[in-house]
Amino acid sequence: MANAEAVAGIAANQDNVIWRFSTAPGRAAAVDPGEAEPLLDHLRQRGESLSHVLLTHHHADHVGGVEVLKRAFPSLRVIGAAADACRLPPLDLAVSEGDGLALGERTARVMAVPGHTSGHLAFVVGEWLFPGDVLFRCGCGRLFEGTAEQMWHSLQRLSSLPDATLIFPGHEYTLANLAFALHWEPDRVELLEAREETRRLRREGRWTMPVPLERERRLNPFLRCADPEFAARLGMERLSPVERFATLRRLRNDFTG
Numbered sequence: 398m399a400n401a402e403a404v405a406g407i408a409a410n411q412d413n414v415i416w417r418f419s420t421a422p423g424r425a426a427a428v429d430p431g432e433a434e435p436l437l438d439h440l441r442q443r444g445e446s447l448s449h450v451l452l453t454h455h456h457a458d459h460v461g462g463v464e465v466l467k468r469a470f471p472s473l474r475v476i477g478a479a480a481d482a483c484r485l486p487p488l489d490l491a492v493s494e495g496d497g498l499a500l501g502e503r504t505a506r507v508m509a510v511p512g513h514t515s516g517h518l519a520f521v522v523g524e525w526l527f528p529g530d531v532l533f534r535c536g537c538g539r540l541f542e543g544t545a546e547q548m549w550h551s552l553q554r555l556s557s558l559p560d561a562t563l564i565f566p567g568h569e570y571t572l573a574n575l576a577f578a579l580h581w582e583p584d585r586v587e588l589l590e591a592r593e594e595t596r597r598l599r600r601e602g603r604w605t606m607p608v609p610l611e612r613e614r615r616l617n618p619f620l621r622c623a624d625p626e627f628a629a630r631l632g633m634e635r636l637s638p639v640e641r642f643a644t645l646r647r648l649r650n651d652f653t654g
């Protein structure tokens with residue numbers, strides 16, 4: 398049941414992706430529905446109802462559609478962080494690190510991954526990882542509420558999931574993130590190939606996600622801060638991995654390509 402095609406990405410807001418997967422025949426779950434309408438259209442076309450909503454964090458572009466969806470599907474279960482219950486839409490189930498969830502025919506595991514926000518969650522559904530705004534293709538989220546130490550620790554935890562884990566981040570930022578990665582390693586063939594592939598996929602109107610974690614670890618500069626070879630490329634050999642991460646994250650904020 399855990400094939401990539403079983404997860405559909407639905408464009409919402411500026412550059413958000415709502416991920417939808419089936420939970421039972423005719424029923425589906427959605428991760429971070431920042432808008433209701435595009436998801437409702439998608440479900441209508443498939444003749445599905447919405448059984449569960451998983452919320453990774455409280456930002457409006459991730460939760461904005463929940464109220465309308467709840468009215469459309471009164472039995473919908475809205476799931477989010479217990480630690481952030483006061484600033485999320487009303488939750489039917491408040492969850493924390495290590496909790497297991499039954500989502501119809503699937504099960505999910507909850508990881509607490511602070512850094513982008515203090516109460517940020519990631520959801521692991523079989524081989525699929527929904528990291529919200531903590532991990533992007535070739536990038537990571539901004540440090541709005543957490544410290545660099547927290548974010549680095551969160552990214553390392555996500556990065557240590559099995560190689561075959563497929564990652565489904567909350568935004569399509571791959572091309573801009575690859576420009577930043579190539580700024581440090583302009584000749585690296587794997588990055589250049591990834592940029593070509595990304596351009597082609599976007600031209601065809603397709604998402605650049607998911608990819609297996611095993612590949613992401615090799616491409617994403619924010620996952621490579623403990624790699625001595627990469628540290629040398631950055632000229633940051635004397636810094637600790639977390640200091641390298643903090644420096645890269647700061648430089649990324651100001652990077653315009």
Ligand SMILES: [Zn+2]
Binds near residue numbers: 454456513530
């Ligand atoms: Zn966010």
